[in-house]
Amino acid sequence: MNEAKRKLLSKRYRAEANFKLFGQIAIGLALLFLAVFMYKIFSKGYTAFQKTWIVTEVHYDKELMLIETDNPSLEDLENADYYDIAYKAMTRLDPSLPEEDDRQLIQMVAFTYEQEVKNHLLKNPSLLGKIVPIRLTASDDLDQVHKGNYPRDIPEEDRRVNDYQLKIYDMLNERGDILSKFNLSFFTNPDSREAELAGIASSFMGTVFSILVCLAFSFPIAVLAAIYLEEFAPKNKFTDFIEVNINNLAAVPSIVFGLLGLGVLLAVFNLPRSTPLVGGITLSLMTLPTIIIAARASLKAVPPSIREAALAMGASNMQTTMHHTVPLSMPGTLSGTIIGLAQALGETAPLILIGMVAFVNTIPGTPVDPAASLPVQIYIWSESAERGFVEKVSACIMVLLGFLILMNLAAQIIRHKFERKWN
Amino acid sequence: MTKISAKNVNVFYGSKQALFDVSLDIMDKEVTALIGPSGCGKSTFLRCLNRMNDVIDICKVEGSIKMDELELNSRKLDVVRLRENVGMVFQKPNPFPKTIYENVSYGPTIHGMAQSKSELDQIVEMSLKKAALWEEVKDRLDEIGTGLSGGQQQRLCIARAISVSPEVILMDEPCSALDPIATAQIEELIDDLKKEHTIVIVTHSMSQAARVSQKTGFFHLGKLIEFGDTEKIFKNPDNQQTQDYITGRFG
Numbered sequence: 093m094n095e096a097k098r099k100l101l102s103k104r105y106r107a108e109a110n111f112k113l114f115g116q117i118a119i120g121l122a123l124l125f126l127a128v129f130m131y132k133i134f135s136k137g138y139t140a141f142q143k144t145w146i147v148t149e150v151h152y153d154k155e156l157m158l159i160e161t162d163n164p165s166l167e168d169l170e171n172a173d174y175y176d177i178a179y180k181a182m183t184r185l186d187p188s189l190p191e192e193d194d195r196q197l198i199q200m201v202a203f204t205y206e207q208e209v210k211n212h213l214l215k216n217p218s219l220l221g222k223i224v225p226i227r228l229t230a231s232d233d234l235d236q237v238h239k240g241n242y243p244r245d246i247p248e249e250d251r252r253v254n255d256y257q258l259k260i261y262d263m264l265n266e267r268g269d270i271l272s273k274f275n276l277s278f279f280t281n282p283d284s285r286e287a288e289l290a291g292i293a294s295s296f297m298g299t300v301f302s303i304l305v306c307l308a309f310s311f312p313i314a315v316l317a318a319i320y321l322e323e324f325a326p327k328n329k330f331t332d333f334i335e336v337n338i339n340n341l342a343a344v345p346s347i348v349f350g351l352l353g354l355g356v357l358l359a360v361f362n363l364p365r366s367t368p369l370v371g372g373i374t375l376s377l378m379t380l381p382t383i384i385i386a387a388r389a390s391l392k393a394v395p396p397s398i399r400e401a402a403l404a405m406g407a408s409n410m411q412t413t414m415h416h417t418v419p420l421s422m423p424g425t426l427s428g429t430i431i432g433l434a435q436a437l438g439e440t441a442p443l444i445l446i447g448m449v450a451f452v453n454t455i456p457g458t459p460v461d462p463a464a465s466l467p468v469q470i471y472i473w474s475e476s477a478e479r480g481f482v483e484k485v486s487a488c489i490m491v492l493l494g495f496l497i498l499m500n501l502a503a504q505i506i507r508h509k510f511e512r513k514w515n
Numbered sequence: 516m517t518k519i520s521a522k523n524v525n526v527f528y529g530s531k532q533a534l535f536d537v538s539l540d541i542m543d544k545e546v547t548a549l550i551g552p553s554g555c556g557k558s559t560f561l562r563c564l565n566r567m568n569d570v571i572d573i574c575k576v577e578g579s580i581k582m583d584e585l586e587l588n589s590r591k592l593d594v595v596r597l598r599e600n601v602g603m604v605f606q607k608p609n610p611f612p613k614t615i616y617e618n619v620s621y622g623p624t625i626h627g628m629a630q631s632k633s634e635l636d637q638i639v640e641m642s643l644k645k646a647a648l649w650e651e652v653k654d655r656l657d658e659i660g661t662g663l664s665g666g667q668q669q670r671l672c673i674a675r676a677i678s679v680s681p682e683v684i685l686m687d688e689p690c691s692a693l694d695p696i697a698t699a700q701i702e703e704l705i706d707d708l709k710k711e712h713t714i715v716i717v718t719h720s721m722s723q724a725a726r727v728s729q730k731t732g733f734f735h736l737g738k739l740i741e742f743g744d745t746e747k748i749f750k751n752p753d754n755q756q757t758q759d760y761i762t763g764r765f766g
Contacts, residue, residue, distance in 0.1 A: 327572060397609035404567060404605075405622045405675065406598035415621075416611060 133493075137486025143275035143288070144235040145227040146201055146264060150181040150209055152220045159220075169217055178206040181226065186260060196256055202229040202288045227271055232287035232480030234261060238270055242479065252479075278487065282453045283464065283472070287480025290473070292488055293455045298368050298448065298463025299437065299495070305372020305459050306436050310379040311429055317380075318387035318425075323413045342381035349377045350442030358446060366447040366462040374446055375436040382435065386428020390421040423510035427503035434499045438492065440467040466492045518543040518683065518713045519564060524578035524588075526559050526568070533559045537578075537739045539732055541683075546705060546714045548728035548745065550721060552760070555734040557717045561685050563587070564715065565601040566594045582683070599626050602676030606688040608668035610660035610675070615652050618660045618671055619643060622679040638678055646674035647704055666697025673704060677712070684708065686716040690723065702727050721761055725749050733757045 093101075154164075157172040164172070182197045182205065183189065189197065198205075205228045212226055213219055233252045236242040238261070248255050264270050281291025325331045353374030357363045363370045394417050402412040443449065449468050456463040464472065470488045473481045519541040526534040534556045541547045549557040559568070566587065568574040580587040587597065599622075610618050619639045622628075629635035639656070643649040648670040652663070660671050669689060676684055686705070690698040705714060705727045718724050724731050725745060732742040733754075741748060741757045752758050 395609075397605060397607060398611065400567065400570070400603075400605060401609045401611060401672070401675075402621075403570065404565060404598055404603035405625070406595050406679065407621075407625055408595055411625055415625075420612065 133486045133489050137483055137488075137490050139239045139241065140278060140483040140487030141275050142239065142272050143277065144230040144238045145271040145273070146185075146230050146234070147225055147227045147269040147271055148181050148185055149223055150177055150212075150226045151223045152213055153177055154221060156180070164220065166214070166217065169214060169220070174206050174210045174213075178209040181205075181209065181228070185264070193256075196254065197260065200231055200234050200257055200260065202231055202286060204229065204289065229277075229288055230270070232478060235288055236479050237261060238265075238272060239483075241483065278484075282455050283451060283469065284453060285451075287476070287478050287484060290481070290484060292466065292469060292491060294452045295464040295466050295469035295488075296491070297456050298371070298452070299465040301368035301456060301459040301463065302371040302375060302443075302448075302465055303433055303437060305369055306375040306379055307429070307433060309373055310376035310383055310432070313376075314380050314383035314429075315387050315425060318384045318391060319413060319418060321384075322388050322391040323417060324409065338381050338384050342385060344378075345441075346378055346439050347441040347445065349374055350445030352377065353442060353446045364460050364462075366450045366452070368448075368456065368459040368461075368463050368465075370446045371443050371448050371463075371465065372459065374442045375439055378439065378442070379429075379432040379436050382432035383425070383429050386432070387421065387425040390424025390428070391417060393424065394420045423506055427507040430499050430503040430506070434496050434503075437496060437499070438467055440465075440471055443468050444471070466495070516543045517541070518582065519587075519715075520581045521560075521563075522579045522581075524560065524563060524576065524580060526556070526563065526577070527575045528571070529573045533737050535737045537734075539739060539742045541713060541715060542730060543713050544709055544711070545730060546709050546716060546728040547730045547732065548724035549715065549717045549732050549734060550719075550724050550760075551734035551740075553719075556737040557732075557734045558687055560734070561687055561715060561717050564683065564685055565598050565603055566592070567603065569594060599679050600681050601683045601685060602679065602681035603685045604669070604672050604676050604687065604689045607692050608665060608672050610663070610668050610671050612659060612661050614657045615643075615660050615663070615671060616656040619674050619678050622675060626679055628679065642674040642678040643671075645677055645708070646670045647700065647707075648674055664697075666693050666700060669693060669697065669701060670704065673701070673708075677708070681712065683713045683715065686714065688717055688719060691719060698723070721749075733760060735760070 153176075156176040157174065159168055159172050161168060179194070179198070182201065183194050185197055202208075208228055209226065230238065233242065234257070237244070237253055237258070242251075242253065244251075244258065253261075261270070277289065278291045279296075280293050281289055282294035283292075284290040321331060321334065353370055357370050357373055358365055363373075398416050398420065399412055402416050403409075407415065443465055448464055449472065450462060450464070451472070452462050452464050454461070466488060470485055470492065473485045473488065517540045521540075522538050524534055524537040525532065537556075537560055549561065551557050562568045563576055563580055564582075564587065568576060576588050578588060582597075582601070585597075586592065611621065613621075616639055619642050620629075620635050623635060623638050629638055640649060640653075643652065648667060651667060652658075652671075660668065663671060669692075673684075673689075690701050693701065702723065705716065708714060716724075716727065728745045730743065731745040731748040733740045733748065733752075733756075735756060741752055741754045743753075748757060749761055752761065
């Protein structure tokens with residue numbers, strides 16, 4: 093081997109080594125970004141899955157509750173007055189406090205404390221007349237204090253929790269009367285102006301309904317379009333034109349589809365505003381090209397020998413397509429559909445335009461009830477100034493990411509389990 | 516007796532002409548072999564006989580091809596009926612990715628040939644027996660057809676083709692993807708099948724053509740150079756080109 097050849101050879105090896113190195117650096121950077129992103133979200137959001145309660149005692153005093161009968165029925169309990177006993181349950185925490193400052197104690201729990209007391213008694217009517225411990229949802233500010241998210245060293249006038257409330261909190265905490273447990277209401281409550289009560293139930297259901305509507309609209313249309321274009325349509329200028337435009341459609345910014353939904357679905361067809369029905373149809377416009385492209389690709393991947401085999405057996409075009417080509421292309425089509433839906437799941441802009449950004453404090457039961465959706469909920473909460481919403485934003489992102497990971501996993505499983513290897 | 520009679524067949528792929536004035540007669544219950552170098556048009560001719568060229572948009576066929584009294588190259592022809600009568604076996608085994616049973620029962624099912632499940636079972640069994648595959652697969656009819664060996668897959672495709680009792684079977688290089696043992700089995704099978712079917716086979720192997728066929732046609736550059744009894748073509752061809760090809764001097 094002469095010198096020039098040796099040089100050339102070592103140059104080739106060096107080039108390959110460098111290329112590998114660059115590839116590894118690229119992957120390393122991507123993983124680093126992902127790790128930082130995940131760390132930020134998890135470290136901020138995990139506290140949202142804990143909820144803080146204040147334990148106090150309540151006296152179910154018949155007189156204060158304005159119950160006159162000796163043996164009150166459930167209905168009587170329902171109509172009784174709870175304001176006084178709930179108020180007293182809170183002021184009991186510091187009997188030395190002058191009456192005009194009572195609000196300071198009341199502010200330490202969520203404004204629903206009266207309702208919580210009522211629900212507690214309605215669940216256990218036998219407690220009437222007794223003095224029993226009860227746990228009340230702490231206010232979001234106290235919740236943040238307990239989780240250590242609230243700085244205690246800034247001047248009192250800049251704090252939403254004053255020194256007196258901190259003193260009471262410390263006393264309760266020492267007594268073990270501050271409870272911290274799994275935050276079920278984050279999943280079962282609809283949105284609320286109060287961070288301690290806000291949950292994702294309405295936006296979660298809104299998302300589920302939107303995705304179902306989106307699937308119901310986009311899947312049949314897209315699959316039929318793909319089958320027709322791939323198997324039946326003549327190949328000419330016009331079908332080329334359609335193909336180009338389907339690809340263009342996939343690249344249209346989602347906010348444009350939102351404007352379309354606003355201008356056509358709401359303005360022309362008068363569909364109900366802010367509902368998953370409209371949201372789903374708007375999203376299906378976005379998903380449509382994705383599914384068409386995936387379905388056509390997987391139809392194309394079915395080897396022509398299978399079509400020829402069926403045609404040579406005397407199957408009609410329709411039979412060849414329906415008996416052989418379409419079933420064989422289904423795994424690819426389905427995983428493409430799920431990926432399209434996963435994209436739609438994260439869409440925010442079009443939903444904001446059709447009004448799914450409205451504050452919804454009810455849980456939708458059907459696709460025509462007003463609802464938000466998870467990404468929009470993230471948007472709404474991130475706009476809120478209250479500290480309690482910061483962790484909720486991250487928690488909501490976690491739920492959305494979990495949803496996405498599940499869907500992508502399903503797509504992967506379908507692809508691997510049902511995909512045929514052609515020899 | 517003549518089964519298929521082709522007269523002045525010209526085939527065009529777009530502006531490119533693939534067949535020039537091909538005329539030949541295929542005899543009933545005989546094996547006709549079509550030989551020639553790659554790209555000579557023998558497969559194109561074969562695919563005219565069951566109108567498989569229809570799937571190629573730019574392909575245009577001119578001339579007359581008559582099967583019995585039926586004109587095959589006619590717009591009015593019902594290709595579904597034609598293909599029920601003219602089966603085809605392809606170069607690469609292409610069983611459906613379904614069970615062995617479904618592979619064979621597909622044709623009879625779509626053409627409504629069986630009134631009951633037991634009748635269908637019978638057709639499947641008979642077809643597999645004729646294709647000399649029954650003994651090997653009778654206990655695993657519900658296994659996927661693509662899981663068989665190459666030779667078995669090709670015999671499965673033959674069973675599928677004969678399941679609808681076609682009068683004619685077209686074979687497009689059926690052994691080119693198979694080993695010599697599987698090839699020998701298929702050739703034996705072809706010999707059996709010609710009792711009931713007319714067979715047209717395209718092959719690259721001259722020895723195969725000599726072994727299985729009664730008539731041979733030699734194609735070159737889209738033209739039918741010589742057509743006649745296999746024995747004569749291989750022993751004493753009229754044409755110098757045929758002579759050169761079968762003795763391996765070109766192609």
